[in-house]
Amino acid sequence: MSTLERIEHIKESGGWLDRYQHDSTGCRCRMTFSVYLPPQAAQGPVPAVYWLSGLTCTDDNFRTKAGAQRYAAELGLALVIPDTSPRGDGVPDEPERYDLGQGAGFYVNATQAPWSEHYQMYDYVARELPALVEAELPLIPGLKSISGHSMGGHGALICALKHPGAYRSVSAFAPICHPTVCGWGEGCFGAYLGDDREAWKAYDATELVAAGAEPIPLLIEQGTGDEFLPDQLYPQDLQTACNARGFPLTLRMRDDYDHSYHFVASFIGEHLAYHAAALSKG
């Protein structure tokens, strides 16, 4: 019997945008995620692009604002869109803060109480969810790429850097590139991982590159009008770490674009085409 409960089923661009709930063993709560299956999935399994969203988001922001499904339909790609944190009444939260707790899981495995019981988002997006959707849905096992926005861009980068060979390609929009030194990252890492800043580096793209992560090309899109660029994102730190090692990074600075999904929507087609090309190689 399927462990997935389908709660929405919407036809879009010839394919199906579905929403599921399931009991997560790692996050110990009911989790919601969305999947777009392109028309090609009716004929047989397709490759998948995972999308990790940013602070305050659920699985709904990307699927309603980015316009990605039309491109995914043309390219024959599934989109797998998890939530950004564990959810529910029994899950710790800081309701007065948008940048800690529910909606702000930061894609780490928390080690500190009270967060550690549910906030296991790294294992959820990198292991539990892929195993689940590959077993239950028409996806080609192991054929996947990953992208994301802001906190989710950070998540995409660390998933690819920490799992050599697991993803055919990785890209990110306005990612938090050096979370151990920015306000958002320090707030969450301190709460979820404790005071030992050395432990934080295992979830920091800049630090992972500097520490010798296996090379995989990184594609990053960044707007110059992004209100969070000066204080939170630090792509220049990742670029410095990549330059020092000859690590492959394409950092595309886009004049005037802000941090919003208007920026994501402007370039998501290019990113999905990039992933489709990587996923179609033998």
Ligand SMILES: N[C@@H](CCC(=O)N[C@@H](CS)C(=O)NCC(=O)O)C(=O)O
């Ligand atoms: N201005 C936002 C800051 C958080 C934010 O900008 N979140 C981005 C990701 S870091 C986002 O995707 N928001 C949801 C949306 O634009 O739909 C707030 O105060 O809530």
